[in-house]
Amino acid sequence: MDNQSQWKSSTGFILASAGSAIGLGAMWKFPYMAGIYGGGAFLIMFLLFTIIVGLPLLIMEFAVGKMGQTYTTRIYGKLTNKKWLNVIGWNGNLAVFILFGFYSVIGGWIIIYMVEVFQQLIGIKPPGLDHIKFEEVITDPALTIIGQGLFIFITMGIVMLGVEKGLEKASKIMMPLLFIFLIIIVAKSLTLEGAMSGLRYILEPRVKDISVKGTLFALGQSFFTLSLGTTGMITYASYASKEMTIKTSALSIVVMNIIVSLLAGLAIFPATEAFGFKPTDGPGLLFKVLPQVFNQMSLGSVFYFIFLILFLFAALTSSISLLELNVSNFTKNNNDHRKPVAIIASILVFLISIPATLSFGSLNGFRIFGLTLFDCMDFVVSNILMPLGALGTTLVVGQLLDKDALKVSFGKDRFNLFRPWYYLVKYILPLVIIIVFIMQLI
Ligand code: PFF
Helix, strand or coil, rough: CCCCCCCCCCCHHHHHHHHHHHHHHHHHHHHHHHHCCHHHHHHHHHHHHHHHHHHHHHHHHHHHHHHCCCCCHHHHHHHHHHHHHHHHHHHHHHHHHHHHHHHHHHHHHHHHHHHHHHHHHHHCCCCCCCCCCHHHHHHHHHHHHHHHHHHHHHHHHHHHHHHHHHHHHHHHHHHHHHHHHHHHHHHHHCCCCCCCHHHHHHCCCCHHCCHHHHHHHHHHHHHCCCCCCCCCHHHHHCCCCCCCCCCHHHHHHHHHHHHHHHHHHHHHHHHHHHHHCCHHHHHHHHHHHHHHHHHHCCCCHHHHHHHHHHHHHHHHHHHHHHHHHHHHHHHHCCHHHHHHHHHHHHHHHHHHHHHHHHHCCCCCCCEEECEEHHHHHHHHHHHHEEEEEEEHHHHHHHHCCCCCHHHHHHHCEEEEEHHHHHHHHHHHHHHHHHHHHHHHHH
């Protein structure tokens, strides 16, 4: 029997899973991926994948968690009586482990930027935000390693103390605030010179710019932002009560994710040209462009500092779910071992995050198939492990689970959505994932 903790209300569940989903993926990764893979063309593919593939898969993961009510390296065996299928859970755990490794690099950048802006606010650094030099920050090994160490340490502290519930409550204020800040940044960006061409870049659906590579990365982006295929969402759903409504929860998370991704795109691209950056600038895009936008506002540094706090908060609610999954699996949901497991997992994540961070500096020349170590880790997770995990789960759900039991987990079905959802998961989505996967290998 598991010592399974439970949320008392479905609000707790929605807040936690929205917190897990909405993070660096929508705000940092979406604009940089869209910038590289054709702006509006990437956006169309991302929207299509998120709605047609992501939403049903998210409902599927919630259904599995709700039915299985246990940790994810056991849940597949428990539901199917085939223990070897727990390999899907282990695949997810591996994905999350590597993901946390490179996620913390970006979390570390946020912390470093906060310290830089704070120094400026108390007068140690000159006024304005021009003094923060992105290239200098990310290539400084000591600084970045300390930054990501702190990010992992804060995540570890929260998970060890089990104070996630407090954080979920705080997210009721922090998330709306983040929305408001994003809207303010969009408004400012749109008034800048050259804004219209940036706006066109991200919104114009230029079908001719859709590339095979862009399509693959758009699917990877949908998986990444919705935390799919890592079993992270299964873990959260397994903590939820049997009464929770999985369809509305999934829909609200998908909608919020799309809105935040769009706002991030609208905040960044109109400003990119105005300040002489290129959409293809890569992982540094947000960190280069936004300080310049805030620089144009009165009290810009103060607002930027508050924005960074909100951004860090969003990243932390995601990293917590990454560590939580490890803790849940390795303690088999037994809270007695929570602390040592959280500490050991964090130390291991810290160790693998070091080569990822150095790949922006001293290890930049070290490439695997032309990718830096950081990009390689991201590729392995977003384009291989996540789709594989989701594929495995669609096969389990479509081929092995009892349809009637699934229907119960699906919940009240006023609009008769169960059938189309079920056939999508059983026949179409596995095919889509396999096709995209094969295209990638070619
Ligand atoms: N969805 C998160 C983001 O977009 O930042 C990343 C993530 C969190 C992926 C948790 C997977 C996961 F289990």
